Amino acid sequence: MVKKVYGLLAILIIASLVLVACAGTPTPTPAPPEVEPTEAQPTEAPPTEVPLTEAPSVRDCEDGLEGETITFYSQAGLTGPLSTILGTGFVGGMNDGIAELNAAGGICGAMVELELSDTQYEAEQEIAVYQATREEGPLFIMTYGSAATIALAPLVNEDHIANFAAGLNAEAFYVPRNGYTVGVASIYSDQFAGFVQFVSENWDVIKPEGAGDDIVVGVIGWDHPFGAGATTPEALAYAESIGVTVLDLEVHPITADADLATPLLSLVAQGANVIYYQGLGPWVAMLIGTAHAVELWGSLVVGGVNWSMNQDVLMILGESAPAMIGYYGVMPYLYWNDTDNAGVQQALAAFEAGGYPAADKGVSYLTSYAGIFGYAEIIEHAIDTFGYENLNNETFFEALLDLGYVNTLGIIPLDVRDGTRAPREAQIRQAQLVDGEIQFVVVQDFFELPDTRPPAE
Secondary structure (H helix, E strand, O other): OHHHHHHHHHHHHHHHHHHHHHHOOOOOOOOOOOOOOOOOOOOOOOOOOOOOOOOOOOOOHHHOOOOOEEEEEEEEOOOOHHHHHHOOHHHHHHHHHHHHHHHOOOEOOEEEEEEEEEOOOOHHHHHHHHHHHHOOOOOEEEEOOHHHHHHHHHHHHHHOOEEEEOOOOHHHHHOOOOOOEEEOOOOHHHHHHHHHHHHHHOHHHHOOOOOOOOOEEEEEEEOOOOOOOOOOHHHHHHHHHOOOEEOOOEEEOOOOOOOOHHHHHHHHHOOOOEEEEEOOOHHHHHHHHHHHHOOOHHHOEEEEOHHHOOHHHHHHHHHHHHHHOOOEEEEOOOOOOOOOOHHHHHHHHHHHHHOOOHHHOOHHHHHHHHHHHHHHHHHHHHHHHHOHHHOOHHHHHHHHHHHOEEEEOOOEEEEOHHHOOOOOEEEEEEEEEEOOEEEEEEEEEEEEOOOOOOOOO
16 A cells, blocks of 8 residues: 555656646746826725714713703601601701702703602601612712611612711711711711710819719610610720710600600719710700709700700790700701801801791701702712713712812811711800800810721621
């Protein structure tokens, strides 16, 4: 077989040599004539090729957004027991802020609308309303109670929708870190720790007659997540670190006939010479009245959370309003008597023009009014950074983070710098008689509060 293959190869090689020999010498091919160079003419794209199109235009504020509408979403108790007691002054604040914003041209020319939903301050309804709102594609939401803050925290973190919250429970803001719940005031545990710090540093000046050197704080709160918001492990640890004793929390039901005497007397019997109240509205007036009735007011330092120092307490006390003199409050924002501030002047003018009852002239109107302008500032920054066509909950929050600190009309700050999610400064104010009326007077100006953020996990 091998011999046959070699034989075949030999025959093929001989044949190829014969062909080459017969071909003769090749004739050289003349060079082609030179051709004048010409510019290449563009050719049309083949019929199957899709011609390029211009990128879609993206508008910023300079382009003007006239004819567009931006919706602000808010949910709170408009009906139900707590709404009846706590009032709806915040609604007037939001409406007036939006009306004034629109009268000045809106946000880059776009008009703002308010979508307000009733939740009766119940957690289940807060969740249901949020889920419906989420389908509308909100840039952010505004909420007003601890039930909403706590129930919605995991949902807004998952959906990346900012919740500007008035319920200031620490874990909802900081577990996990870098969440989407943003406080319109300092978290409750920071406030309590700041109050304890103030008392400790000023004890020789403010301590009641006959009180010793030891500071013993008794805390009374609502039988509700809000009521437990001050005495977190971190706040208690801070108090202990500066030598202040804090007794176990005493709670009371949120009812019109709530008994404030029993928790108050219990704490005093355990040695309390300072009372801190984690509640608001009529129950602040009840606590003040009770302390006077049992003749303990003069032997105690009494103060409370930011929401407890409010105009509604004075209105409820009525002719007995002087009973509030001496009450301390933690205040992370300005108040109505800060008339040297242009933002407060603006809010005062809006409130007076609205013809509201005096009972509505509280912190909720003031902070809600100011907040509208802060949210507008964030949206404008988002539009200029990402374009109106790209404005959504994600770019809104990116714009907030980029700004870091938004001081709305100079009244109430929004602070998200370096992982912060609520303001870290506050004043201490005291109810005092000034020119014949009770005012909340600054006794310690803005100072950095102790950091009581819980562990990240």
